[in-house]
Amino acid sequence: MSVQSLEEKWHDLLSLMRKKCNPVEYRNWWSPVEIDPEKEVPTLLVPNVFVSEYLLHHYREELGQHFGITRKGKPAISFSVRERVCPKPKSSPPPRRSGSSVGPVPFGQEVMLNKGYTFDNFIEGPSNRFIKSACIGVASGSGCSYNPLLIHGGVGLGKTHLLHGIGHALRERPERIGFQCITTEGFINQLISHLREKSIDKMKRYFRNLDVLLVDDIQFLENRPNFEDEFCNTFETLINQNKQIVITSDKPPGQLKLSERMVARMECGLVAHIGMPDLETRVAILQHKAEQRGFTLSQKVAFYIADHLFNNVRQMEGVINRLGAQRSLMDREMTEGVIDDALGDLLRPGNRSRISIDRILTTVALAFDVSEQDLCGPKRARKILTARQIAMYLAKELLNESLSKTASAFGGKTHSTLLHAWKKISLALKNDDKLRRRVQKTRQNIEA
C-alpha cells in the first residue's frame, strides 16, 4: 500500500465523517487528527490518547471499512500521540472577542474566581493529568480544545478548582476575552431576578455574547425543565458560534436527569472524568497545601495521612487546616498517635445516621477502582464482584435498613445475595490481613 493511497483513504474518510457527524463532533474528534505520511502502515496522529480511544469506540466501523480489519476484528490502524500543538481547524472561525461590545463583567458584577484555584496550585497526577491539560488547552485557545468540555466526578475532587483555573488563565491572556464563570444556581437566580424585572433580553444578550462560558455543577438543572430550556438555548447559541463552554457535573451526562437534547449536546464534546488522586499525588497535594499554610509536612507524615484519607481532596485540606491550627504540634515528633489526635474524628467513626448507601457506593468505587454502575450492575469479573461484595458487607454493617431494602439499592439484588456477600467477606476478613486493612480504611472514609 503506497503512502499516497493511504492519504487518499484518509481524505475519503474525512469527507465521509464531515457529512456523517454534526459540526461539533467533527471539530472535536476529526479535525485535530492527521495521518502520518511517513508511515507505511496507517498511523493516525492524535493530540492525546483520549481521542484515539474515542475514535476506536465510536467510529470503529468506519475506520475498519477504510483501513481494513485485523484478525482480532479491530481496525488495522495505529495511533501516535503528537507532541506539537494542533492547528485550529480551518472551518472554524476564530472566536469572537467580545471585549469591544460586551465586557466580561455582567451587570456591574465581577466574575468571582477563588484566588487560590489556579493551574499552578492544582497538583497533577495520573487521575487528573489529562483533564488538566484539556483545561489548559481551553484556556489558551490553542485549538486543541474541545467544545463543550464536561468534567465530571465526585465531590471535592477539584472540578471547581479547574474551572476557576481556566478563568484565571483567561484573564492573563493579552487579548480581552469575554467570559463568565457561574454556578448553575447562580444562573438560575439571575434568570429568576431578570424574569421578575422583565429584563430577560438583557441577560440573554449578555450570555450569548460571551466568548467562554464556565458553568459549575450542572446537576442543579435537574428537574427544573423551564430553566433547563433557557440554559440549553444559551448553550446552543454559543456552541453554534464556536464559543467555548466548560461544564462541571457530579455525574456523567447520561446519568443526569436532563432532556435528551441537553444530554446529547453535552456528549458531543469531550466528557472527561476526574477521579481521586493516587497515593503519591495525594502526598504531593498534602505537602503543597501545608506549604501554602506556611509549614512543612515530612514525607512520612504526608504518606501516613494520604494513606488514610482517600475520599476527597477537600477532606485532606481539612486535615492540613487542623494541623496548621495546631502548629505547636509541629515541634513534637510526628508519631502516628500525635497525628491521630490532630485528625480526631476525621479518622474515627462518625455519626452513623449520616451514612447513606450513595456514600458507601462512592467510597467503595473509589477505593477499589471500579465504577458505581458496576457495583450495582450484573458484571461478575473478579475485581468487580469482590468490590460489590465489600460494598454489600459495609452496607449491611453500617446502614440501619432492612436487608431487602439495602439489597435492592444494589440494582435490585435480593436479601439472600446480600447475606451471601456479607458472609463471604466476613470470612475473608478473618484470614486476609491485607483485605482487612483495605476494608477498614474504606470504612473509616465512609464514616469520616
Ligand code: ADP
Ligand atoms: P469539586 O468542585 O470537585 O467538589 P473543588 O474544586 O471544590 O472540588 O476542590 C476541593 C478542594 O480540593 C479545593 O480546595 C481544591 O483546591 C482542592 N483540590 C482538589 N484537587 C486538587 C489538586 N489536584 N491539587 C490541589 N488541590 C486540589
Ligand code: MG
Ligand atoms: Mg465544585
